[in-house]
Amino acid sequence: MLTVAPPDAAEARCNATFEALMWSMARPGDVRELPEAGLTSIVEALIDRECVAYADSPDLSRQIADTGAVLGDPATADHLFLDRLEGASDALAGIRCGSALYPDDGATLVAQVAHGSGQRLRLTGPGIDGARDMALALPAEFWAMREQLCAYPEGFDLLLVDGRSVIGIPRSTQIEVL
Amino acid sequence: MTLAALTKPWAATSYGFLDASAKRELRRKMLKAIAVPGCQMPYASREVPMARGWGTGGLQVTLTLVNPQSTIKVIDQGADDGVNAASIRRFISRVSGAAETWDTLDASIVQSRHRVPEETMREDQILVLQVPNPEPLRGVEPNMSIARQMHADADYGRLWLTLYEQLVRKGRIMQGAAYPSLVNGRHVMTPSPIPRWDVPKLNMARHLTFLSAGREKRLHAVPPFTRVEPLVFSDRPYRVEDHADLVCRRSGIAGYFMNEIPQDSGGSVFEVSDSNLGIKAIRRAEGEAVEIGATWYENGEYSA
Known part of the structure; x- marks a missing residue:
């Protein structure tokens, strides 16, 4: 009978990373655990030569290249892939949001953001049973910009990483700044 | 950069059959599918050792998700022991080392052809539905570019028209399976050819659902706690099949979706379609301590 070798370290890491990303997107506001701290495992799980990617750190840019x-x-x-969202607002104003014809052209924004501090937010929408309150340390103007850019189903999707924790906020989530 | 840094050591097979680039593409598309519930996302749909149309879409999603800790259940029209279901389950297990099960309660991934299990799925479970035709507008608009524009405009009038015509001609909705349903108030999807009985199970569910069409190269998703509303006229309520009063001739349980088995005498007998639920009921009746989970339908009434 055919026997298959167990997944190697990279395969297991990518699988675990994707599982964390998938559930964090499916349940906005839930905190999921990545196998490794930082953004490198996300690049490894998602990015290849079919992608156009941008990173604000030289290390990550090299990994992407x-x-x-x-x-x-x-x-x-x-x-x-952004290490810092502060000061990135101008650059993000032109972020790809897809179109009503091709919503999948909207970008995925992966950023390092502290969880549990900063602005109080109320999340509602698919994946959330009722409403969910949480705090995220994003620049003050970010959510207004997102609101303006995301005309559902157009928009971009957020993955917010703090160490090994990740929170997903897809474009379908409505956010109220409390 | 060295050449060695760009390559990997040779291996006879890829873990989980699909190669790494195929999985990365599926991962990207699955994330987008979750972000826009019910919206069909195109993907490349690689070759798998199975003919297109036999569940290759579902298989690719499952192979992307699977790891050695997974437990796989595969059903074909409710049955775990159909040739298609058994072959897919064995293939997934062989290429991934995942455990196989018939029990919905034990499964971490349920790949299904045309049924949703009767036992309520939990928040940690994933349902992967095989979809032959992901385009709900195919019947009213064969041109897929125009159909895409109709989705972009949320222009679903012609779907309402087909339902209206069914009511006018037959006095009731004739659509038996793949009932068009509005997801998150925006995109109409076909929930794959599951019976009307199963559509309410996707509405505000606790589990995550992926629907993947390998031949048509598209996938869509229904995240947990997402509205899935069958298209209905406000004065003609949605009706599931009249199976509430049918009794399974083998297990004796009632109030679930049944398979009708015509008899030579002209009548019919019925067997519960979710075969493992029937098996568990029989084993429990024989005195075994079998756990049967909570079900979406109680006494033929949708209760969740």
Whole structure:
């Protein structure tokens, strides 16, 4: 009988990373655990030469280039990896939001953001039973910008990473700043 | 950069059959599918050792999700022991080392052809539905570019028209399976050819559902706690099949979706369609301590 070797370390890491990302997107506001701290495991699980990606750190840019992905700017990238959201608002104003015809062209924004501190938010929408309150340390103007850009089903999707924790906020989630 | 850094050591097979780039593409598309519930996301749909149309879409999603800790249940029209279901389940297990099960309660991933299990699925479970035709507008608009524009405009008038015509001609909704349903108030999806009985199970469910069409190269998703509303006229309420009073001739349980088995004498007998639920009921009746989970339908009434 055919026997299959167990997954190697990279395969297991990518699988666990995706599982965390999938459930965090499916349940906005839930905190999921990545196998590794930081954004590198997310790049490993999602990015390859079919992507246009942007990163604001040289290390991550190098990792993205090594996957074969095209390094783009924030306006052309389908995946953005930001160590800092502060001061990135101007760059994010041109982020890809797809179109009503092709909502899947909207970008995925992966950013390092502290969980549990900062603005109080109330999340409602698919994946949330009723409403969910949480605190996220994003720049004050971010949510207004998101509101303006995300005309559902157009929009971009957020993955907020703090150490090994990840929170997903898809475009379908409505956010009220409390 | 060295050449060695860009390559991996040779291996006879890829874990989970699909190669790494196929999985990355599916991962990206599955995240987008969750972000826009009910919206069909195109994907490349790789070759798998099975003919297109036999569940290749569901299989690719399952192979992307699976790991050695997973427990897989595969059903074909409710049955775990159909040739298609047994072959897919064995294949997934062989290429991933995942455990196999017939029990909905034990499964972490349920891949299904055309049924949702009767036992209520939990928040940690994933339902993967195989979809032959993901486009609810195919019947009213064969041009897929125009159908895409109709989805973009949320222009679903012609679907309402087909339902209206059924009411006018037959006096009732004739759509037996793949009932068009509005997801998150925006996109109409076909919930794959599950019977009307199963559509309410997707509404505000606790589990995550992926619907994947390998031949048509599209997938969509229904996240947990997402509205899935069958298209109905306000004065003609949605009706599931009249199976509430039918009794399974083998297990004796009633109030679940039944398979009708015509008899030579002209009548019919019925067997519960979710075969493992029937098996568990029989084993329990024989005195075994079998756990039967809570079910979506209680005494033929949807209760969840």
